[in-house]
Amino acid sequence: MIVLESWLPHRSVAVLITHVATQSAATLTAEARVPAAHPLVRAGRAPAILAVEAAAQATALVGATATAGPAARAYVVGVPRCALDVADLAADAPFEITVEHLRTEGPLSRWSFRATRDTANIATGEISIWCQP
């Protein structure tokens, strides 16, 4: 059982993952939501691109699980592609984020991601994460 506050370096409104649904060595599906107090929320709506941040946090949790310790500080350094199927998200409304590891080269890893709500796509694409050695 992952305790998010102790496994992610994010805190407070920056934490988008609420709980992990399923996980394996290379994939993770989690529930996420954008807190109403998040700085990018305006009038109860948040930019859909925040799905990329949720994906990044999900990849950190995969890494934390693999090493059985808190996730190393990691940064989104690239988004080779990202399609947005909606313009924005309702604050505090749960959505699902799934990440799958594609490859790792040194401190860089590439992941595919898919964010959905009620099976409809919010965003899909790939992200590159740089993990602090």
Add this chain to the structure above:
Amino acid sequence: MRDRAIDSPRGTRVVPGVVTADAWRGTVEVVDTALCEGHFPGTPIVPAVALLACVEAVLYAWRGAAVASYAALRFRAPVGPGDALDLDLTRRTDGSLAFALRRAGKRVADGRVEELRR
């Protein structure tokens, strides 16, 4: 070309400079720590997606458009409170837009944006 006021994301001040039908040049200033709350404690860094939210705010004010997709995004250096960035958006021959954010002339983020067709 639209002439809407830019709805700068909280904690930023986005100001247009030279704007034409095919190019937007202006500045993005990170005026406080609002965007860095919890990201990360002791080391405030503006989340990469917040930089994209600035690009989206400009795109909406300039062209009345939302973003359909991004490609080839690179985040080359961390951005923090107090940073002042130059933002360039330029229309490409394929219809997409290229953007670059620079701090003191050095790129901190860049990539391509496809507008939502209406």
